Amino acid sequence: MDDLYREVIIEHYKNPGYRGHLDPHDIQFADSNPLCGDHIEVTLRTDDQGHVAEARFDGHGCAISQASADLLMESIIGKPVEDVKKLSKQDVLDMLGIDLGPVRLKCALLSLKVLKAGVYGLGEASDSLVE
């Protein structure tokens, strides 16, 4: 019906492959989008070579926020943590394949913000991580 709700987004929203919580984990971070109440937690396990061995997200929110989290988890498994640090806003938008207005952009980028705050070991997630 419209570009924003491409099949891939609805599919990842309804049947996420990477929803869950890893216990034990090496990296964990969670944050919310105060505007909409979207909430995302990310847990990662890393291997000896510094690669992401497993990644899961948990939380609730709109289709855009949850689908982008699922796509993001899928994309980082097997990647060096150092590469994860370099992921940008554009990488997420490319995965989603849609253009977003300023409000929904926050939904789409919440999982990246949480992920990067986690891999950088920050105390607080900042919007500057996803600019």
Place this chain on the structure above:
Amino acid sequence: MLDVNAVRNDFPIFQRETKPGTPLVYLDSTATSQKPLAVIEAMNNYYRRSNANIHRGVHTLAEEATALYEQARVKIARFINAPSAHQIIYTRNTTESINLVAYSWARANLKAGDLVILTEMEHHSNLVPWQILQSERGIELDFIPVTEEGLLDLEAYRSLLLRSPKLVSFTHMSNVLGTINPAAEIIRLAHEAGAVTLVDAAQSVPHLKVDVQALDADFLAFSAHKMCGPTGIGALYGKMELLEAMPPFMGGGDMIKEVKLRSYRPNTLPYKFEAGTPAIAESVGFGAAVEYLSALGMEAIASHEHVITEYALERLEEVPGVRLFGPAAQHKGGVAAFTLEGVHPHDVAQILDQDGIAVRAGHHCAQPLHEKFGLPATSRASFYLYNTKEEVDLLVNGIYKVKELFG
């Protein structure tokens, strides 16, 4: 009876399409209302003909601008039946009106341990100013609970009053549940307990006939932009003896009688509270808005909205998976907050937008109320004098489309 087609023709924005072939279905008047031509033209004419600073010059334009600014105040006073225009203080909006009371009256009158009663259905603008005062002064806050049905629990309120509150500050009409609270009764009980009252009338003054004297309200706050007027201006009504005893809120020009290097004498009401050059064009638009609403009649507007709301609640209830919040139509204004099973409110709003239907999604600046009902967010359709049953039908069709997409 309101002639809704004639009303719609008064609002230029309804001539636009959100995209080619898709008319605008505006169901977000609780956030802000659309503006009739009369208001747009009044402000336009002010800038074209009369623009000058007020209370400062003797030239023709300054006289005209001052007269327009004050005439608007008189119209606003009459609209809510204030005894005198001096009791109408221009502010930026409802939020600033509430903050004015919190910063001026409350700081002069409340001390550590004093109780302020609020309700669980307040907008953030009637929570945070008091929370700030709580951390600054050590005042205590307590809340009239909201029942499952979405009404205030008045029995619980009576027990709270036994603790001798100094202030009861409450919303006249909830911006989420739509509940119209029994303001006159709440105020009467507060007065019996010796408390001062502040009414957040942001949602009631635009939609109902509000009479501050019949309510016996001590303070009443509202915004122009939710009642067909411009953004950037609102009003605080207060009882004369309270306003006169209050210290100024902000210092600057216009709020003084006399200034020396180390001292000042404050101006009389209402200027004592209006520091600096105010929103003059906006006051003219505010005046035009109350004139527009008065000409149509608030009773006619309220009954039109009631018909639309009743119809909307009926139609929405039919949709499987829709859950509505708030009381039955007889207790509420033109607001329908709902969730759709399995779909986040943001997605609902976004998909409706594809068909030109504007609803709001989120917590609507009432996060504690959403937490009470265990929800991060709701979608909210709201109705005003220009909405029609056909628009409600479009909303319901749109929700069916959302269900199909997520089905």
